[in-house]
Amino acid sequence: MKYDLKFYEKAADYIRSKTDLVPELGIILGTALGAYADLLEDAVSIDFSEIPNFPKATVSGHAGKLIIGRLGGKTVACMNGRVHRYEGYSYEKLATPVRVLKLLGIKKLIVTNAAGAINLDYHVGDIMIIKDHIKLFGDSPLRGRNTEELGPRYPDVSNMYPKDLRDLAKVLGSKHGLSMQEGVYFFFPGPQFETPAEIRVARILGGDAAGMSTAPEALTAAHCGIPVLGLSVMVNMAAGILEQPITLEEMDDVTSMLKKPFLDFMAELTEKI
Numbered sequence: 001m002k003y004d005l006k007f008y009e010k011a012a013d014y015i016r017s018k019t020d021l022v023p024e025l026g027i028i029l030g031t032a033l034g035a036y037a038d039l040l041e042d043a044v045s046i047d048f049s050e051i052p053n054f055p056k057a058t059v060s061g062h063a064g065k066l067i068i069g070r071l072g073g074k075t076v077a078c079m080n081g082r083v084h085r086y087e088g089y090s091y092e093k094l095a096t097p098v099r100v101l102k103l104l105g106i107k108k109l110i111v112t113n114a115a116g117a118i119n120l121d122y123h124v125g126d127i128m129i130i131k132d133h134i135k136l137f138g139d140s141p142l143r144g145r146n147t148e149e150l151g152p153r154y155p156d157v158s159n160m161y162p163k164d165l166r167d168l169a170k171v172l173g174s175k176h177g178l179s180m181q182e183g184v185y186f187f188f189p190g191p192q193f194e195t196p197a198e199i200r201v202a203r204i205l206g207g208d209a210a211g212m213s214t215a216p217e218a219l220t221a222a223h224c225g226i227p228v229l230g231l232s233v234m235v236n237m238a239a240g241i242l243e244q245p246i247t248l249e250e251m252d253d254v255t256s257m258l259k260k261p262f263l264d265f266m267a268e269l270t271e272k273i
């Protein structure tokens with residue numbers, strides 16, 4: 001597979017053939033956070049499976065649709081659902097959606113996810129604004145021949161999650177009654193949840209929340225010069241903290257409980273970012 005500009009342009013051309021809207025903001029919605037997509041007006045919805053060269057979403061809770069529409073005076077391209085390494089995709093393939101969004105015109109990216117709290121001061125239901133991430137495992141989405149038109153071979157990633165975006169999220173989240181934290185996202189490749197020992201290590205290394213997504217997307221965005229706002233919803237305490245297993249039902253309960261304030265927050269964020 002040749003991941004060159006043409007490869008990404010083919011997907012972007014297909015999307016452009018479906019709408020005249022030119023998105024300025026990209027949003028990737030994490031597990032069970034898809035309701036935001038319904039807020040978009042004048043929206044066009046395109047299945048990932050229709051888009052040439054796009055990966056297909058295989059996980060339940062991820063609709064696998066790209067929705068382009070308007071909200072709060074902005075034109076938004078929203079991925080309702082995402083793809084993960086553990087679905088069997090190469091890291092190179094994981095870079096495709098963000099690169100296609102870049103070609104469509106986005107200038108900023110909001111990435112949401114469900115994550116497990118490693119930090120013992122966090123609570124289920126808190127929203128962690130990602131200050132930085134740790135990804136020690138596996139390859140980079142930027143591996144392989146560099147697509148020079150998109151960014152440099154050795155990108156600087158010391159400011160992937162800029163402070164002005166984090167500060168805005170902090171103010172708006174609190175305004176909407178959400179309990180906001182700021183911390184470090186520790187990437188694990190999954191699909192199994194972590195062992196208690198892995199979580200203890202992650203805590204020692206400086207991780208505040210554990211998750212299986214977001215870091216590859218943020219690296220891809222950083223490579224092509226797109227600032228990222230990362231938001232992690234704490235849907236469980238990470239492995240070994242409580243004496244109970246981690247379940248998907250528990251995650252759904254948390255995201256449905258937060259739905260209204262989270263959507264109001266996301267709507268205002270869309271307008272102000």
Ligand code: HPA
Binds near residue numbers: 116
């Ligand atoms: N670990 C990794 N990913 C997750 C978790 C977790 O505890 N909860 C939700 N996604």
